[in-house]
Amino acid sequence: MAAHRKPFLYVVVCASGVADGVGELIAAAQADGWEVGVIATPNALGLLDRTAVATQTGYPIRSAWRTPGAPRPLPPADAIAVVSATFNTINKWAQGIADTLALAILCEAYGQGVPVAVQPYVNSALAAHPAYAESLARLRSMNVLIGNAVPHPPKSGGARDRYSWTHVLDLLRPVLRSR
Numbered sequence: 001m002a003a004h005r006k007p008f009l010y011v012v013v014c015a016s017g018v019a020d021g022v023g024e025l026i027a028a029a030q031a032d033g034w035e036v037g038v039i040a041t042p043n044a045l046g047l048l049d050r051t052a053v054a055t056q057t058g059y060p061i062r063s064a065w066r067t068p069g070a071p072r073p074l075p076p077a078d079a080i081a082v083v084s085a086t087f088n089t090i091n092k093w094a095q096g097i098a099d100t101l102a103l104a105i106l107c108e109a110y111g112q113g114v115p116v117a118v119q120p121y122v123n124s125a126l127a128a129h130p131a132y133a134e135s136l137a138r139l140r141s142m143n144v145l146i147g148n149a150v151p152h153p154p155k156s157g158g159a160r161d162r163y164s165w166t167h168v169l170d171l172l173r174p175v176l177r178s179r
Contacts, residue, residue: 007078007176009034012102015043016084016121018163022048025083025165026056032169037074039063041089041102065101079176080109081168082118087126090118094135110142117171119147121163127151145171 009029013022022038029036037059040048045063054060059074066073082089089103098104109116118139126132136146147167 005075006033006035008075009036009172010074010077010080010105011036011038012080012082012085012089012106013038013040013044013048014082014084014086014089014102014121015041015047016086018121018160019044019047019084020049021160021163021165022083023052023056025081025168026053028166028169029081030056035075037062037077039102039105041086041100044084063101065104077105077109077114079172080106080114080116081172082106082116083165083168084121084163085118086120087122087129087132090120090122090139091131091135094138115143115145115172115175117145117147117168119164119168120149122149122151123154124151125154145175147171 011022011025011029013019026036026038036057038048038053038057039062042063045061048061050061062073092099092103093106096107098107106116120136122132140146145168147164149163152162
């Protein structure tokens with residue numbers, strides 16, 4: 001991490017029922033001294049107030065690849081937080097599927113040595129699928145820090161009051177101090 005700038009956190013937001021609460025993480029990260037840029041999965045993009053997020057971070061939300069030769073809209077990441085991480089994102093990421101910008105960034109992070117923390121948001125029926133446990137194990141083997149999310153009942157509206165937006169910061173602090 002460069003000494004002349006604040007550390008930069010990529011916040012990857014997935015399309016979950018709580019995605020609109022990402023401002024809580026952005027505010028907490030900024031209070032901790034981070035600059036923040038948001039990368040949304042294509043389906044999450046429609047769940048976010050793009051203007052509010054851009055105002056809060058100072059950067060537009062990214063969701064699509066830039067054209068060749070276009071300037072990079074965000075500085076390089078010092079760490080990545082994956083929040084309201086869905087069953088789909090967790091499984092695709094663990095399998096190395098990079099069919100969206102968000103997934104490509106997550107897949108590349110491993111090869112770049114960028115610390116990543118994830119806070120899942122998955123209902124209990126999906127969490128029971130064997131692919132989910134296998135994907136979490138694969139991500140752990142890649143040194144991804146995984147928050148303890150309690151799966152919520154399917155079609156329940158989903159435990160919004162129990163979702164921790166800031167746990168990813170708690171997971172990342174010790175890793176970043178040791179760098």
